[in-house]
Amino acid sequence: MAQITVAAESKYREKWLPKIQSYDSLEKLTDALVDWRFNSRPPKERSGDYRWVEAKMEEHLAKLKAEKMASNDLLTQTTRGEALDPVRENYIKQAKEADDIIKLESVVEEFRERYRPPIMPVHDYLQIERELCEILLRYRGERWWDLDVQELRKYRGAKMVKADGQFAxxxxxxxxxxxxxxxxxxxxxxxxxxxxxxxxxxxxxxxxxxxxxxxxxxxxxxxxxxxxxxxxxxxxxxxxxxxxxxxxxxxxxxxxxxxxxxxxxxxxxxxxxxxxxxxxxxxxxxxxxxxxxxxxxxxxxxxxxxxxxxxxxxxxxxxxxxxxxxxxxxxxxxxxxxxxxxxxxxxxxxxxxxxxxxxxxxxxxxxxxxxxxxxxxxxxxxxxxxxxxxxxxxxxxxxxxxxxxxxxxxxxx
Missing domain, CATH: 3.30.70.100 (Alpha-Beta Plaits)
Structure with a gap:
């Protein structure tokens, strides 16, 4: 059984490798990577395959980025050619205006999937993510205390494997x-x-x-x-x-x-x-x-x-x-x-x-x-x-x- 699994993985990944390496456009590969992150998550794709393809895309994008972007642009732009400040301002504005925790979490998640390195320079990505998370945590802290345990579990989609007293x-x-x-x-x-x-x-x-x-x-x-x-x-x-x-x-x-x-x-x-x-x-x-x-x-x-x-x-x-x-x-x-x-x-x-x-x-x-x-x-x-x-x-x-x-x-x- 293990040999069949390995063979299946190799065949699946062999199919993807030339496809990834065929990209020679930063913008097209960036769009493909973002699409993969959003639309191919487990269980649609097996976890190991999902992470492997994502890693290979990121690896190829980093190489193209080093080859095609000017030195000054490497630290000031995304791989789509976007300036960093407008991206930050857009997501911070969306986060502050969100009137629902689900909307706010979606803003943070979207930023992460669209701009996680190598799409955005690491330092700027981490800085913006930190600001977004601070807004998210403040929002949670102000509102989550109003929910009882059952409401919180329902909201978070938590499934109780065993409730109190049900353990052996x-x-x-x-x-x-x-x-x-x-x-x-x-x-x-x-x-x-x-x-x-x-x-x-x-x-x-x-x-x-x-x-x-x-x-x-x-x-x-x-x-x-x-x-x-x-x-x-x-x-x-x-x-x-x-x-x-x-x-x-x-x-x-x-x-x-x-x-x-x-x-x-x-x-x-x-x-x-x-x-x-x-x-x-x-x-x-x-x-x-x-x-x-x-x-x-x-x-x-x-x-x-x-x-x-x-x-x-x-x-x-x-x-x-x-x-x-x-x-x-x-x-x-x-x-x-x-x-x-x-x-x-x-x-x-x-x-x-x-x-x-x-x-x-x-x-x-x-x-x-x-x-x-x-x-x-x-x-x-x-x-x-x-x-x-x-x-x-x-x-x-x-x-x-x-x-x-x-x-x-x-x-x-």
């Missing part, structure tokens, strides 16, 4: 370490899992915590990981599966023993399930069997899924990074969107999930604000990832944050 939501349960692990495992698998599956979640998954980097130890351990010259990859690979030993030496216990996830299509589905008698029974049973303390039942909104295939089981090993509640949520969200997520998307893993914690079942404060999950096929694959520059970049960003997140390594229960 999950119920995530964190169980503290029980007094008797073997007894908990037996009761959980034989009694609790059947109760949890009655809630109607589209997916239920339980993970046994293999090791944890508690917050008190996270910073020194992560700092050690960052000092690659002092801590070679072999030591880093050894470190992660032996976090329990480090934790025992420090006297700090693992905060969680098992995590469970119940995934729903949207918030409404989760709320229906949470209000059911089956949920009351399952939650009551969870409280009863959690002998190490009350479990934390958090409501999560999924806002990032990378390389996740519908219907395919998730890989068995999971690296979870839990970001605590933040003193300045807006500042954290800015770092999350602009720094952490772009860097996390570069980390080698089988799939990546990210959640925003929106609340808890009982209304108590949630221990975390954001949760990110990286999935791997086995421990060896995960340990190899720890040695990459991509995860070191994320670690560097995490170290600059306060409070430091909790890192959990778990496997399918």
């Amino acid at each position: 939501h999950s119920l995530m349960v964190f169980y503290p370490k029980p007094k008797n692990a073997a007894s908990f495992d037996k009761v959980y698998m034989e009694e609790h899992v059947p109760l949890a599956k009655k809630l109607g979640a589209k997916l239920f998954r339980a993970n046994k915590v293999v090791s944890t980097i508690p917050r008190g130890l996270a910073k020194p351990i992560l700092s050690a990981l960052m000092k690659s010259r002092l801590v070679p990859d072999s030591v880093i690979s050894f470190l992660f599966p032996h976090i329990d030993l480090i934790r025992a030496m420090s006297g700090e216990g693992a905060p969680y023993y098992l995590t469970a996830e119940l995934h729903f299509d949207d918030l409404a589905s989760l709320e229906v399930a949470a209000g059911s008698s089956a949920a009351k029974e399952a939650i009551g049973h969870a409280m009863e069997i959690s002998t190490g303390g009350a479990p934390s039942l958090m409501i999560l909104e999924s806002d990032l899924a990378l390389d996740e295939v519908a219907g395919k089981a998730r890989p068995p090993v999971k690296l979870t990074i839990c970001f605590p509640r933040q003193p300045d949520v807006d500042a954290f969200e800015d770092v999350w969107v602009n720094d952490i997520v772009p860097m996390a998307m570069k980390i080698p893993c089988e799939s990546l999930k990210a959640y925003k914690v929106t609340g808890t079942v009982d209304g108590s404060p949630a221990p975390f604000h954001r949760i990110a999950e990286l999935y791997y096929n086995d421990q060896e694959q995960m340990k190899a990832t720890v040695c990459t520059q991509e995860i070191r970049d994320v670690i560097a960003k995490i170290l600059s944050m306060s409070p430091v997140p909790l890192v959990i390594i778990s496997e399918n229960a």
